[in-house]
Amino acid sequence: AQKVTQAQTEISVVEKEDVTLDCVYETRDTTYYLFWYKQPPSGELVFLIRRNSFDEQNEISGRYSWNFQKSTSSFNFTITASQVVDSAVYFCALTMDSSYKLIFGSGTRLLVRP
Amino acid sequence: DTGVSQNPRHKITKRGQNVTFRCDPISEHNRLYWYRQTLGQGPEFLTYFQNEAQLEKSRLLSDRFSAERPKGSFSTLEIQRTEQGDSAMYLCASSWDLGDEAFFGQGTRLTVV
Numbered sequence: 001a002q003k004v005t006q007a008q009t010e011i012s013v014v015e016k017e018d019v020t021l022d023c024v025y026e027t028r029d030t031t032y033y034l035f036w037y038k039q040p041p042s043g044e045l046v047f048l049i050r051r052n053s054f055d056e057q058n059e060i061s062g063r064y065s066w067n068f069q070k071s072t073s074s075f076n077f078t079i080t081a082s083q084v085v086d087s088a089v090y091f092c093a094l095t096m097d098s099s100y101k102l103i104f105g106s107g108t109r110l111l112v113r114p
Numbered sequence: 115d116t117g118v119s120q121n122p123r124h125k126i127t128k129r130g131q132n133v134t135f136r137c138d139p140i141s142e143h144n145r146l147y148w149y150r151q152t153l154g155q156g157p158e159f160l161t162y163f164q165n166e167a168q169l170e171k172s173r174l175l176s177d178r179f180s181a182e183r184p185k186g187s188f189s190t191l192e193i194q195r196t197e198q199g200d201s202a203m204y205l206c207a208s209s210w211d212l213g214d215e216a217f218f219g220q221g222t223r224l225t226v227v
Contacts, residue, residue: 004156033213043203045157045218052213091156095213100170101147102207102216104156 002027004094006105013082014113021077021108023092031097034068034075040088051075082112118219120206126225127196134192135222139208146189147216148181149205157205163189196226
């Protein structure tokens, strides 16, 4: 079975704190792709990052960084020095070579307080 | 290209009525997806097109739901005999190839009263 679990339903931090959003996935496929999307209050899903199963390099983009670990089936997302504009729902998603669809987790709502 | 476009943005309908939504994907993308999202949940896959061929349908898609993508361009999603449980945000997305990021439209929010 394919599944994405985001155990943190809601996280509240104060501006400038670092925060990590957890994502655990399940798949039997050897070739798969992982994504993070941001959904601000406006509602539109915004793509943040894509990783394939053969690329375990961590990535940093400005204040955002991603830690992909196949050994623990995790693809965690860290925001450094959080800002109020980071407040949104964040979704982790999975797709495989054997399927066309993106499987989303239930999302983590991040609230950054001033 | 301005991205994935969905119309209408909002739709209020009475139970039992039929509704149709439209999605215009990014022009060079041959893959198109429909998802449904209810409050507090992640998007749930409904159906997938590669060009004009509908290649996968979720079990969530009952007989009252039908989707088309004539000529592999825009797509429509029709819901017949709407029920209150159909109230949700309907999202369309498109991508170029398997494993590529999907770009989402702003969605159509359906309210069935």
